[in-house]
Amino acid sequence: MPLARKLWLLACLLCWHPATGQQSAGATVVLYNQVFDTAGQYPELVWPDARYTANGIQMRVKGQLARLNKYYSLATRLVRYRVRFSADARAVFQSDQGDFKAFVDMTRKTISIQTNPVTRKTVPFLDPGHDYLVEVHRNYQTVMLRLTDLYTGAADSIAATTDGTGGVRAGAVGPGFFAGLQHDYYCFGLAEGSEICVQQMTVLSNECDxxxxxxxxxxxxxxxxxxxxxxxxxxxxxxxxxxxxxxxxxxxxxxxxxxxxxxxxxxxxxxxxxxxxxxxxxxxxxxxxxxxxxxxxxxxxxxxxxxxxxxxxxxxxxxxxxxxxxxxxxxxxxxxxxxxxxxxxxxxxxxxxxxxxxxxxxxxxxxxxxxxxxxxxxxxxxxxxxxxxxxx
Incomplete structure (x- = not known):
């Protein structure tokens, strides 16, 4: 079995803890899973310019978002994508309300979460010829973006944790720091560059039973x-x-x-x-x-x-x-x-x-x-x- 396939199967069985980047000991359960490997219809995916191929969903229009039309609010969950990026792509993985945005930037070789200030990390192993596992985790106040190369096994992640203000204005107890709670529907798209190709999308809960x-x-x-x-x-x-x-x-x-x-x-x-x-x-x-x-x-x-x-x-x-x-x-x-x-x-x-x-x-x-x-x-x-x- 090719290394990339072995790594993909292993990743499907594992779940990383959002705050630590370590494998979670708890059970996980699939809430949604779809391989985009045909030109068929995917009614749960809302996208104004659908281009389905045997290799996945090709996104070439900058600024457009595809949205999974399934509403989740579990405080500990993740969405997992299998993606290939063009050499100049900057892909965004976000909530439909925009309270959370994460980016994979091939040109700058970085991953980031749109906080204020931005949470960013350099990932030198990015290669446009490889497929990647992109995971967006939420664990109550903490969010994490994790990237795994399915050809080499190289991986890295970044995380951010919300620090609420308590009250508002006169009632606030601190300045606060907002990482995003991923309200309400999962979205992905091409922010800059030529293309991204999304081959699979999976939503999981970090706990079951x-x-x-x-x-x-x-x-x-x-x-x-x-x-x-x-x-x-x-x-x-x-x-x-x-x-x-x-x-x-x-x-x-x-x-x-x-x-x-x-x-x-x-x-x-x-x-x-x-x-x-x-x-x-x-x-x-x-x-x-x-x-x-x-x-x-x-x-x-x-x-x-x-x-x-x-x-x-x-x-x-x-x-x-x-x-x-x-x-x-x-x-x-x-x-x-x-x-x-x-x-x-x-x-x-x-x-x-x-x-x-x-x-x-x-x-x-x-x-x-x-x-x-x-x-x-x-x-x-x-x-x-x-x-x-x-x-x-």
């Missing part, structure tokens, strides 16, 4: 705003540290139950979980019908649904939302954590305790609805009494 999968919006995605030094004290990480099994989060800031219903179908059936915990409704969109559909979908996948109350906030909008959540919990006889109780004055779920939230100072108002370290600690403690079975 979970004890607990945690879904939600920005409250379940503290990696976007928590300071790096305090991230271990965020509520999702406190649960991960206490549970006797594998736990993963899938949070996405700004989303509603509608987006959650979309992405859970691309994740849960593949990775599997005993419990699925949901904290959704901060951004509106909750209806009894939608909440019921979500609970029923989770049960259909063989998991036990947990539907949490959303935390208290400055406007008090959590009160009617949580009344609806409680109604659905009663209907299906399922459990949930009273996060509103943990983050409210007097622990009654009504008025937000501002000391439990990051202070977000905007021109339009003062916002208190993202739990800080204190709020996260109290939310975690609430799970110990409301849903102790997740720690058995």
């Amino acid at each position: 979970l004890l607990l999968l945690i879904y939600g919006d920005s409250i379940t995605e503290p990696e976007g705003y928590f300071p790096r030094a305090d991230f271990a004290h965020s509520w999702t990480q406190l649960i991960r540290g206490q549970a006797h099994g594998k736990v993963m989060a899938s949070g996405r800031g700004g989303t509603t139950i509608n987006e959650l219903l979309d992405r859970i179908k691309n994740e849960l059936p593949f990775i599997k979980a005993k419990y699925v915990m949901v904290t959704i409704g901060t951004n509106g969109g909750n209806t009894e019908q939608n909440l019921s559909a979500l609970v029923e979908y989770i049960k259909l996948q063989g998991a036990i649904p947990i539907l949490n109350n959303i935390p208290a906030n400055e406007s008090g909008s959590q009160v009617p939302v949580n009344a609806l959540i409680e109604k659905v919990r009663q209907r299906y006889r399922i459990k949930g954590a009273r996060f509103d109780k943990a983050t409210s004055v007097g622990f009654d779920g009504a008025v937000v305790d501002k000391t439990t939230m990051w202070h977000e100072d905007y021109d339009f108002g003062q916002i208190y609805h993202h739990p800080n370290a204190k709020g996260s600690r109290l939310m975690f403690l609430q799970t110990l009494t409301d849903i102790p079975e997740i720690y058995e």
Whole structure:
């Protein structure tokens, strides 16, 4: 068997830890895999100027992006491409929202992540006659770009870690550093040069057969705003540290139950979980019908649904939302954590305790609805009494 083929097969079996560049000991599972080896149709790939050949997808138009039309928000995952680059190519691998961009630059022989300042490394082994494995990893606050030569086995990587500001403006606790959370769809394209040829694309989760999968919006995605030094004290990480099994989060800031219903179908059936915990409704969109559909979908996948109350906030909008959540919990006889109780004055779920939230100072108002370290600690403690079975 040719060396290139052996290396490709080995790479398909291995998963590198995003923060360290080392092989992960955890199990992985394929969420999507496609070899672009025919001129056939790939409806899941959105691209305005498709050119499919027996050797893969040829991209020759600068500035255009191909997008995999599958929505992922798992906090630990990767996408893997098999690519050949022209000698003058500068390829980009990014999120469709543009919050994350990584580049392979053949002319300058560098790999980079578009942070401020740019995270860049020289890779002298780049050769336009070789095929490469390009991997983009996310592990909560850390992202990594890894490049492997499938002809020689040479490899190198770069990584960057988000350092959140906590609050905003007057409430910020530091200047912050943003590495990108890869929202929401994987994209790739030719930024400069003549051509790239993408032969295969694979999306993987870094873990499968979970004890607990945690879904939600920005409250379940503290990696976007928590300071790096305090991230271990965020509520999702406190649960991960206490549970006797594998736990993963899938949070996405700004989303509603509608987006959650979309992405859970691309994740849960593949990775599997005993419990699925949901904290959704901060951004509106909750209806009894939608909440019921979500609970029923989770049960259909063989998991036990947990539907949490959303935390208290400055406007008090959590009160009617949580009344609806409680109604659905009663209907299906399922459990949930009273996060509103943990983050409210007097622990009654009504008025937000501002000391439990990051202070977000905007021109339009003062916002208190993202739990800080204190709020996260109290939310975690609430799970110990409301849903102790997740720690058995």
